[in-house]
Amino acid sequence: MHRWKQDEFVFDNDMLANEGLVHLHVNGKRLTSLLASHEDLVELGVGHVTAEYQSFDPALIDVEVEYGKDEAKVDMHGPFDVENWTTRDRVVTTSCGACEHDALPAMLATSNVVNAVHPVRHMHSIEHAFQAMKSSQDGFRMTGGLHAAGLLYEGDAVRVMEDIGRHNAVDKIIGAHVLSNEQHEPHVLLLSGRCGWDIVAKASRFNIPIIASIGAASSLAATAARASNITLVSFLRDGKAVIIGPLKDRIKAKD
Known part of the structure; x- marks a missing residue:
C-alpha cells in the first residue's frame, strides 16, 4: 500500500481489520450468517444466541468452529428450542442491526423491560471505565478499524471485546460474560x-x-431505551455527557 504524507506517496505496510462471513448453526439448523471479525467466534456465537434468542447454562452446550479461507462456521449444540426460532436468509452486515424487521412495532416488541437493581454509579466511574476499555483495544490500535464493547461490573472491573461490527462486539462481550x-x-x-x-x-x-x-444515541435507540427502562449515556467524554432515561437509583453526577 501507499501512504500520502507531506505531498508525497510513500510505499509502506499496514494491518487491516479482519472481516469475513460467519455462518451460525444451532443443533444442525442454520440460524444466520454474519459479516464479522474472525477472532473470538465462540464468544460471538454464544453471545448472539443469548442476546437474540434465549439464555442457557454454558455447561450444557458444545461449540465448534471451522475456519475456511474467507468464511467460518460456528456450530452450537445444546438444549435449544430451535424449531420456534426465526432464521435469517440474508447476510447480517457489520452495520446492520435490524435487517430482518420491516416495521417499527415489530422491532420495539423484541425489547424487554429492564428491572436490574445495582448500586448507584457516579459518572466519573463510568468515564474511567472508558479509559480502561481504551487501553484494552489492541485490535483498534493495530488497524484503526475495530469497534469495542465492554461490561462494567461491581468494583470497577471491565471486560472488553472487539469486532469490525458494533453489534458483533456486543454479542462477543455478552458471550464472554456467559x-x-x-x-x-x-x-x-x-x-x-x-x-x-x-x-x-x-x-x-x-x-x-x-x-x-462515546458517540451519539439514535432517535430509535432513545425510543427503545425509554420503553425498556434503560438509561442511555452518550457523548461521554471530557467530563460531559448527554443522558436519556432515568437517573434515580442509577447514576449520580459526582461521588
Missing part, C-alpha cells in the same frame, strides 16, 4: 462508538440497566 461464569451481573454496557436500536434491544434482553457510548 462463558466466564462471572458471578456478578454487569452494571453498564460500554460502547466505543454510537448506540443504535439493535444494541439497546440486546442490552434489554440481557437485563443491563445502563448503556454508555
Whole structure:
C-alpha cells in the first residue's frame, strides 16, 4: 500500500481489520450468517444466541468452529428450542442491526423491560471505565478499524471485546460474560462508538440497566431505551455527557 504524507506517496505496510462471513448453526439448523471479525467466534456465537434468542447454562452446550479461507462456521449444540426460532436468509452486515424487521412495532416488541437493581454509579466511574476499555483495544490500535464493547461490573472491573461490527462486539462481550461464569451481573454496557436500536434491544434482553457510548444515541435507540427502562449515556467524554432515561437509583453526577 501507499501512504500520502507531506505531498508525497510513500510505499509502506499496514494491518487491516479482519472481516469475513460467519455462518451460525444451532443443533444442525442454520440460524444466520454474519459479516464479522474472525477472532473470538465462540464468544460471538454464544453471545448472539443469548442476546437474540434465549439464555442457557454454558455447561450444557458444545461449540465448534471451522475456519475456511474467507468464511467460518460456528456450530452450537445444546438444549435449544430451535424449531420456534426465526432464521435469517440474508447476510447480517457489520452495520446492520435490524435487517430482518420491516416495521417499527415489530422491532420495539423484541425489547424487554429492564428491572436490574445495582448500586448507584457516579459518572466519573463510568468515564474511567472508558479509559480502561481504551487501553484494552489492541485490535483498534493495530488497524484503526475495530469497534469495542465492554461490561462494567461491581468494583470497577471491565471486560472488553472487539469486532469490525458494533453489534458483533456486543454479542462477543455478552458471550464472554456467559462463558466466564462471572458471578456478578454487569452494571453498564460500554460502547466505543454510537448506540443504535439493535444494541439497546440486546442490552434489554440481557437485563443491563445502563448503556454508555462515546458517540451519539439514535432517535430509535432513545425510543427503545425509554420503553425498556434503560438509561442511555452518550457523548461521554471530557467530563460531559448527554443522558436519556432515568437517573434515580442509577447514576449520580459526582461521588
